[in-house]
Amino acid sequence: MSVEKLNPLTSLRFFAASLIVVHHTQGFFGIGTDINRYLPTYQAVSFFFVLSGFILTYVYKCFDSREEIKKFYIARIARIWPLHVVTLMLAFFLFNHHDLPGAIDNQRNFQFYFKFLANFFMFQAWIPVKEYFWSFNAVSWSISAELAFYLLFPLLLFNLKQNWKIKLTVTFLISIFFVAISTLLRLPEGKGPEIGLLGLLNIHPTVRLFEFTAGMCTALFYDRLKREYNPALTHATVLECMIVFAVLGVMALNRPVQSIVEPLAGKALTAWIDNGILNVFGFAAMILFFALEKGHLSRMLSGKMFVMLGEISFSVYLLHQILIRFYKSWIAPVDKFPGFFSYIYFWAILITGSYLMWYAVEKPFRKAIIGIGTFVSTNREKQKPGDRFSYVKLLFIVVIISTLMFPVIFFAKTTPAIQRISMSEAETFFSQSDEPYRHVPFGDKLILLGANFELTEKENLLYLVWKAEKDMVLSMKVAVHFIDARGEILDVADYYQSKRNKFLDTVGQGIIWLDTIHIIKDVYEKSHAIGICIYNNGYFLDIGKGPRDWNGKRLLIKIQKSS
Numbered sequence: 111m112s113v114e115k116l117n118p119l120t121s122l123r124f125f126a127a128s129l130i131v132v133h134h135t136q137g138f139f140g141i142g143t144d145i146n147r148y149l150p151t152y153q154a155v156s157f158f159f160v161l162s163g164f165i166l167t168y169v170y171k172c173f174d175s176r177e178e179i180k181k182f183y184i185a186r187i188a189r190i191w192p193l194h195v196v197t198l199m200l201a202f203f204l205f206n207h208h209d210l211p212g213a214i215d216n217q218r219n220f221q222f223y224f225k226f227l228a229n230f231f232m233f234q235a236w237i238p239v240k241e242y243f244w245s246f247n248a249v250s251w252s253i254s255a256e257l258a259f260y261l262l263f264p265l266l267l268f269n270l271k272q273n274w275k276i277k278l279t280v281t282f283l284i285s286i287f288f289v290a291i292s293t294l295l296r297l298p299e300g301k302g303p304e305i306g307l308l309g310l311l312n313i314h315p316t317v318r319l320f321e322f323t324a325g326m327c328t329a330l331f332y333d334r335l336k337r338e339y340n341p342a343l344t345h346a347t348v349l350e351c352m353i354v355f356a357v358l359g360v361m362a363l364n365r366p367v368q369s370i371v372e373p374l375a376g377k378a379l380t381a382w383i384d385n386g387i388l389n390v391f392g393f394a395a396m397i398l399f400f401a402l403e404k405g406h407l408s409r410m411l412s413g414k415m416f417v418m419l420g421e422i423s424f425s426v427y428l429l430h431q432i433l434i435r436f437y438k439s440w441i442a443p444v445d446k447f448p449g450f451f452s453y454i455y456f457w458a459i460l461i462t463g464s465y466l467m468w469y470a471v472e473k474p475f476r477k478a479i480i481g482i483g484t485f486v487s488t489n490r491e492k493q494k495p496g497d498r499f500s501y502v503k504l505l506f507i508v509v510i511i512s513t514l515m516f517p518v519i520f521f522a523k524t525t526p527a528i529q530r531i532s533m534s535e536a537e538t539f540f541s542q543s544d545e546p547y548r549h550v551p552f553g554d555k556l557i558l559l560g561a562n563f564e565l566t567e568k569e570n571l572l573y574l575v576w577k578a579e580k581d582m583v584l585s586m587k588v589a590v591h592f593i594d595a596r597g598e599i600l601d602v603a604d605y606y607q608s609k610r611n612k613f614l615d616t617v618g619q620g621i622i623w624l625d626t627i628h629i630i631k632d633v634y635e636k637s638h639a640i641g642i643c644i645y646n647n648g649y650f651l652d653i654g655k656g657p658r659d660w661n662g663k664r665l666l667i668k669i670q671k672s673s
Contacts, residue, residue: 332398
């Protein structure tokens with residue numbers, strides 16, 4: 111099926127993916143943590159859903175047979191599944207390999223393998239529990255939602271020109287229904303192990319279907335508008351600029367609108383608005399008018415460089431959080447470079463790595479899956495010489511990435527597993543701790559000798575001093591929860607016991623070490639307590655003393671604020 115490529119929309123994908131990257135890099139590389147207060151960058155996911163509905167309807171005008179529907183499903187799986195599996199395995203081997211349960215633990219065996227299979231087959235977002243939809247490579251939840259849209263697409267496309275108003279209204283009312291049910295049941299925020307607003311109103315594809323359908327309906331107007339819309343270049347440019355500013359303006363109004371809505375209608379409606387629902391038609395207008403390519407902005411986005419960045423945007427999206435987690439676990443503790451330099455370096459690795467993923471994974475595997483049975487004989491004959499897979503080019507890309515990654519690997523290899531300190535050094539930290547937080551047993555493995563804060567003009571720090579009660583493997587994770595007055599989790603700063611994140615890193619009995627947690631200032635100001643627990647794949651160590659909740663599994667450290 112051959113259709114004219116809409117280059118400006120391809121380029122826009124990169125800018126939307128970049129907003130998601132900015133969202134996830136907050137708190138690192140010198141990036142401030144209050145960006146979303148002024149511009150909710152995470153709403154770019156809504157743009158992707160609207161764009162997906164538009165592009166699919168633009169390409170597939172209708173399905174005349176089951177064979178065409180079958181080809182559609184194969185094409186969509188070929189588009190998203192290969193890279194998803196590669197990044198899933200990358201996340202598993204880098205961060206989650208130690209979560210494999212023991213052979214005798216049947217319940218944990220089932221949970222782990224079901225979670226992995228849910229990710230592998232891309233239905234993790236259909237399970238509205240954080241442990242599932244944000245497991246492994248967390249950003250892939252949106253790919254899982256896309257899969258649901260693809261499955262429903264033939265039904266939504268059927269007679270769309272005649273019944274688009276009905277379908278748009280029905281999908282909108284479905285979202286409202288979920289908001290109403292969430293309000294009636296008084297569902298919690300959903301950042302814990304329970305079903306909550308996050309999983310049901312932000313992640314679940316049923317609620318996000320309205321955005322996809324809005325994109326489909328927008329595509330119906332494209333062909334007609336393309337014939338009738340012939341403005342002067344200046345007028346079209348002004349309109350494109352106005353749409354961009356309008357979209358950014360509505361995004362900037364997100365927090366003020368939420369502050370008005372929450373007291374009147376509750377958290378559920380507020381959470382739904384936070385998805386970007388107020389900007390659905392703004393995103394639709396941007397997609398529609400940029401696709402027409404009548405103004406300077408859209409024509410600029412048709413340039414080769416922008417189109418190439420758009421082509422690799424899917425890889426940027428699926429790869430970026432893995433790189434951020436790698437930086438957070440292994441590089442951040444020893445990163446001595448200025449934030450802007452580290453950020454430029456991060457983007458260089460991300461763009462280069464994304465190009466490699468696009469060239470070596472996305473392109474060849476997509477062709478292979480679509481051309482099953484005929485790839486060797488038919489596709490090779492039709493390939494132009496410039497389209498052939500070049501192993502020399504692949505080798506060149508690998509050399510560039512290896513060169514960029516060498517300093518990163520060097521830092522990771524030379525980073526100590528823990529920051530060992532002597533007892534005399536430890537006393538300077540835990541002597542300032544309040545009594546409830548001194549010598550707190552965590553199971554029979556660890557003693558928290560003390561916990562205290564250091565507040566400076568630049569940052570807030572939490573120091574935790576640990577002592578090993580026996581020889582042990584540093585295979586667990588330390589959960590750090592920032593909790594407000596209502597007991598809700600505002601943010602988390604979980605980290606692995608070993609900075610190298612190595613399963614075989616061990617400490618001997620009596621070893622003392624210091625963990626330093628960097629706390630975001632505005633999160634600290636909103637928090638009333640910090641919860642500390644140690645866990646691995648659902649198993650939590652019991653805490654022997656001090657203020658606790660979660661059935662004795664989480665220590666609560668109250669934040670003392672100066673008046």
